[in-house]
């Protein structure tokens with residue numbers, strides 16, 4: 001089981017969040033609900049917010065505190081693209097034309113939805129929509145990045161091709177040979193965003209219960225009963241939105257994702273003279289390096305650091321060394337960097353790097369597997385899932401696969417080996433193979 005820490009200790013986002021910590025309003029409490037959502041991350045909160053807005057009686061049951069999973073711990077980069085080098089054409093190959101094109105549209109429109117939504121809801125999450133780019137760090141990645149660009153362009157999406165000099169001007173980073181840019185991308189304080197979504201969902205009637213791990217789900221006729229640390233909760237429909245944290249909650253569900261432990265930290269704040277050269281327009285970027293190549297500012301002008309954890313001990317020192325090397329490779333003028341904060345979070349990967357709806361039994365579903373793109377996608381798919389649960393969308397209209405549990409072959413072995421993959425990724429990156 002992956003660890004759930006509701007305290008947010010060490011997570012820098014929590015120290016700067018303009019949104020206050022979420023406090024539940026018992027006034028919303030009842031004994032039975034239309035919809036019970038397990039997990040208060042972006043996915044669960046988005047389902048709750050949209051279902052409550054549509055008039056459903058909704059309860060969210062969270063083991064820790066709102067946003068304490070990946071949603072409050074991620075890099076906060078809001079990306080108008082699939083993970084890595086996956087193209088819209090690849091999504092169509094996997095899902096078929098109708099669902100694949102619908103998902104591509106959802107992904108392309110994700111940041112637009114997120115930024116419009118936070119403005120409309122009055123959520124103060126340090127949102128900055130200054131664009132996102134996917135630069136190429138090697139000749140091999142240039143080919144992949146160009147394929148991605150062409151696949152979006154063929155769909156009429158407003159993407160801009162950049163040569164090496166354009167990328168250098170936009171990022172101030174060294175070593176990139178080209179890339180593509182979309183102005184809808186940007187950054188948020190993800191923890192503040194989760195708190196804001198919870199605040200608005202509760203104001204619209206959703207009952208959000210914290211520190212209430214769900215330890216089992218059973219059926220009594222047409223009613224689903226959630227067994228929680230705070231007693232039983234009854235609902236007509238249940239959706240599990242627990243990301244990588246899918247322990248014994250539902251038999252077999254854990255085998256549908258590979259949880260990967262990632263870390264983040266922040267540098268000291270950059271000075272004005274440094275900021276005029278590094279990310280001068282405050283655009284953010286994510287490249288195709290398997291061992292992480294990305295940059296963004298937070299509201300204090302600190303640069304983000306990050307990667308995957310692979311060592312069982314000495315994690316912070318090793319991780320800092322790796323991300324310091326990467327940042328100084330990108331911005332050689334920053335030779336004095338230390339991480340001034342450090343925290344970790346679990347990310348859920350699937351074989352196809354796409355989420356799916358798993359129908360566990362009648363009226364019990366899971367929606368997990370957002371990989372490293374969940375800031376926008378968990379919210380937009382959460383909105384679609386809410387429409388489905390409220391019966392204004394059919395299963396066929398959901399832009400993801402819907403079916404039984406999608407077991408990953410040899411999952412325990414892959415999970416174990418995944419913990420040691422990072423040094424191999426570093427080597428492949430340094431040899432220009434990615």
Ligand SMILES: Cc1cc2nc3c(=O)[nH]c(=O)nc-3n(C[C@H](O)[C@H](O)[C@H](O)COP(=O)(O)OP(=O)(O)OC[C@H]3O[C@@H](n4cnc5c(N)ncnc54)[C@H](O)[C@@H]3O)c2cc1C
Nearest residue numbers: 039041042043063069070071074075077214243373374375
């Ligand atoms: C370090 C890191 C960096 C990332 N960076 C980015 C990024 O920059 N951009 C991007 O788009 N994506 C990024 N991601 C991915 C993104 O954070 C996730 O895809 C997204 O937050 C998933 O949201 P979720 O709601 O599905 O899961 P979570 O936010 O993990 O929420 C699941 C919740 O379920 C709760 N839970 C688990 N089990 C139970 C139980 N039995 N009972 C009750 N509650 C339970 C957990 O406590 C948790 O709060 C990153 C992820 C990590 C870890």
